[in-house]
Amino acid sequence: MRAEKDLWPAEREGYSDVHSIAYAPVRQSPSLKQRRGLPIEIQERMSTLIVVAGIIAAAHAAISDSSGVLRLDLFPPGPLEICALGVLIWLHAKWRRLVRLS
Numbered sequence: 740m741r742a743e744k745d746l747w748p749a750e751r752e753g754y755s756d757v758h759s760i761a762y763a764p765v766r767q768s769p770s771l772k773q774r775r776g777l778p779i780e781i782q783e784r785m786s787t788l789i790v791v792a793g794i795i796a797a798a799h800a801a802i803s804d805s806s807g808v809l810r811l812d813l814f815p816p817g818p819l820e821i822c823a824l825g826v827l828i829w830l831h832a833k834w835r836r837l838v839r840l841s
Contacts, residue, residue, distance in 0.1 A: 779839070782832040789825030793818050 777785070797818035 779832050779836050782835070783829060786825045786828035786832060789828060790822050791825075793821030793823075793825055796821060 776782075800815055800818055
């Protein structure tokens with residue numbers, strides 16, 4: 740059997756070469772470490788309170804009808820958005836905790 744000649748040898752260069760990758764160390768200035776914002780625990784508690792406030796506002800809007808019947812089909816804009824904002828802040832706090840630990 741005859742070995743076939745490679746038609747594009749220039750395109751195959753570099754696949755078998757092993758290169759070591761070097762990264763420069765990242766150094767943060769002390770002023771950046773001091774301006775971290777809220778502590779993670781306070782951010783988690785505040786977000787939980789925001790979610791609870793949204794749930795209370797949604798419950799109030801649902802039963803504020805004069806008949807006293809629970810109406811889930813009509814919510815005014817606001818309570819659900821407050822809940823969503825609280826959940827986003829809570830997720831951000833959890834992300835900060837994950838990044839800090841790793």
